[in-house]
Amino acid sequence: MAAAQTTRAKSAASNNVSWRDAAPAAVVLIMGPEDYLGIRAMDRIRGQVREAAPDVELSRLNAGSYEAGSLAMTVTPSLFGEAKLIEVEGLEAMNDAFLADTLGYLGHPENDVVLVLRHSGGVRGKKLLDAVKAAGWPVIDCQPLKKDSDKTAFVVSEFKAGGRRIEGEAVQALVNAVGANLSELAAACSQLIADSTTAVDAATVEKYYGGRVEATAFKVADAAMAGNGPLALSTLRHALATGVDPVPLVAALAAKLRTLAKVAGAHGSSAQVAKNLGMQPWLVEQAQRDVRRWTPDGLIRSIQVVAEADAQVKGLSRDPVYAVEHAVTVIAMSARRN
Template sequence: MSPSAVSPDPVHLVVGEEELLVERAVRGALAAARKADPQADLTRVKVTELTPPELAELVSPSLFAEGRVVALEAAQDAGKEIAEAVVAYAKAPADGVTLVVVHSGGGRSKVAKELPAALRKVGAAVTECPKITKAADREAFVRNEIRAAGGKADPDAVGALIEAVGSDLRELAAAASQLVSDTGGKVDAHAVHRYHRGRAEVTGFAVAEKAVMGDRAGALEALRWAIQLGVPHVLVADALADAVRTIARVSAVGRGDPFKLAGELGMPPWKVKKAQGQARGWDGDGLAVAMSVVAGLNADVKGVAADSGYALERAVLRIVAAHGRR
């Protein structure tokens, strides 16, 4: 180990269930260890597969002072003995070893649930990796990814990227990095549509957007492409339901500033603005019909209907017809 190098945190607690962020935290701990010792390696082990003596062996200093990172995974499943052993080690960690404790934040037992608090108390470095479920948090993630890659994106571009790629963080991160590389750093909605047009056209969201706008031919074409390319039927059904329900919610509050309505509705402003435009073609009776259609479709694609592909096509046609009720 280089004596001039900055020593990494000896104990690192990674808390949360967002897999991409957890993996980055573990990799970050390894990168920090390799700044002190370029030869440092990473060992992963599930906490349920360890006994206290085996843990002690894993974190024992090397005879040759080689750096080492030990990642204890699924610490929320820890039993009493191993949990106590982890905390005892964290109070007096060995030189040259980084212990990374990966914990979901929950726990099956009292001792497992209390493990993160015990590690915080003894001074473990902490990285929070909460599950990203809110639209605003997902948008913030995309903005940060683009910024980290050296680019800038306007709000429309962020919304367009999420709509084109979906909610999977790994795919969003890869797409953000690729867009920055391809555009020289200036990411706008036009760039997103240009680079992701093929993918966007076969997502459930594309089918839904055309259906709620009353575009019969466009919706059917997008649906057939989606089915042919293997987009799961349940995802198309979910997108149709989301589009119809969003329009219904936005219609119920009337016209207004999307930024002001966003907080009230719990939606990002771009989604409110988009739904306001889509709502112009709908009335209350039509929306009631469409709501009933998507409710029935949810059951159909999960096994009630004999042919879920036919159920999707029938639902799209009924939504398009409901759009024209005046």
């Protein structure tokens, strides 16, 4: 099993692999601070190994509390010749014994052994990481998905993998509602995929997750950006009355305005703008429609008032509620006048 994997890994022109394409090899490095993606990659490799060798012997080591010689003992072929899967956590806290033993092992990996190394970030162990990369073994980089465009792409991929369609507006609604935590976003995707028999639309997302704080914040922002001041203020006051903190409300306003400002200053087709800005094409098209209601002065005024509100809700004002209401009012008036 590992011999063929060794050849594939070392002959690859590039050893960077997406977590979705994680596959067994004699050595696999999973690195990066996004634990959820690391877990998914590890689970995928483990599942493929067990499918190929149901009697595989699974062992787990910790690089921080490692004792010298443990790796050699673990990879030693058993009497019955079962395949071995060794999962090592905590490379970011590895001790000298682990570093020395693993560097030695990389030069002569055992047949029928899959060694999966998990490094959650930081500079410790760089010598080992560089050695794995230089040898051509698969490297799975698990970085946090910070941009909305990355999260929407994640949602689309989850639905594609689950054999279910989701509409563009529903994707953004889902990210707005639960996108702060990747594991929660993945769980929401799984639930919608399991419960839906047709394409998931924005109404379905609203039904499941419309009560979330993030969703409420974007409802306020959407109403303000559309120039509907009464709806924006009533939604805002209801949110505040039910305990929603002003900070995510201002963050939602800022996110909407940033998108509008980026698209307003871009040239080319929606596809070209989307590619240049790293955004979903449908989101660019929506922003291009919305920006027609705005003058440059109105957009600048709104960005300024949101920046002021952001500072005020984070401690510079004794009345953060007024700061948010003022920002919502200015944005709605700026949009409505144009």
